[in-house]
Amino acid sequence: MTKSAPAVLVTGATGGIGRETAARFVREGSRVAIADIGREAVDAFAEELRAEFAGADVLPLVLDQSSVASVEAAVEEVRAWSGQLHTLAVVAGVLQAEGVPVTRLPVEEFERVHAVNLKGPFILAKYFIPLIPTDGTGSIVMVASYWGREAHPLYAAYCTSKAGVISLVQVLAGELAEEGIRVNGVAPGNTNTRMHQKHLHDEAEELGITFEEMRDTHWSTIPMRYAGEPHVISDAIYFLASDQASYITGATLDVNGGVVMT
Structure with missing residues (x-):
């Protein structure tokens, strides 16, 4: 794989959707940085990818996307590895621990969910945008949820965090359109x-x-x-990052079996 191949970063890369997404980009010829919070898991997955795809250029990264310091360190590793980043795929996310009314939802749990699901995508965008080319080849894809489109009682932390991702996608798309960087989201269901x-x-x-x-x-x-199986989400992420979606920005694509019909 040549150094001229597009560089991609996938967060949450050792989870179900993240693994499929990273493998899809490697299969299509990209150089891929796989990021997650556990060193052992990312190193093992990197070896799996190298074994399956001869010549794969894979960079394992330990990354906590809720931490500014962790994201800044990852930016420097990616900069040294490739110099630029063509696609930022924000897949990592957490669920709310339990469904409870707002009056019983601990503030700490609300903050934990938002730290990963909303603050994380914001931090990643803020610090990685300077590495994304402005020649029309750069894109950001964020995984939201159909629960970000509709309110579900007892899940205030999760629903509001994912609604925030959908809004952040639109904000970033508007800010970056003239720079040739597209920003889109995917809203999975179950x-x-x-x-x-x-x-x-x-x-x-x-x-x-x-x-x-x-x-x-x-x-x-x-x-x-x-x-849906994880690959149907990775298919959507890959599509939105590809030239086939060159006139799509600010969109969040529903990939959820029809649970949300608008």
Whole structure:
């Protein structure tokens, strides 16, 4: 893989959607920085990618996107590695620990969720934008959620954090359009990741029902009646970063089986 190949950074790269996204960009010939909070996990994933894709140029990064110091350090590593960044794919995110009314939601939990889900994308954009080319080849893609489009009682921290991502996408798109940098989002619904499976197991245990009953209850609310596999989200991220989406900016693409129809 040549140094002239486009450089991509994927946060949350060792999670379900992040892994698929990183692999997709490597498969298509990009140089990819894979970032997540655990050194052992990112190093192991980097080796997997190098083993699967001969000649892959992969940079493992330990990154806490809620931390200015961590993001600044990552910027310097990416600068030394490639000098520029063609695509910033912000995939990392956290769920709210439990569904509770605002009056019972700890302020610390609200702040934790927002620190990763909203403050994180803001910090990443702020510090990585100077590395993104202004020749029309640069883009930012942020993962939001369909819960950022509609309010769900008991989940104030998560819903407002993801609504903020959708708004941030539009703000950045407006600010960067004249510089030739496109900014878009993806709003997944239920995606069949380990995180989703754990959520179903935990909720089933709390309600005293089987995992299958809980899964069917959740998935019955999806018009397509199943949770999408992680690759359908990575497909959307790759599309929005590609030349095929060259006239798309400020959009958040619903990839959620039809749970939100506008």
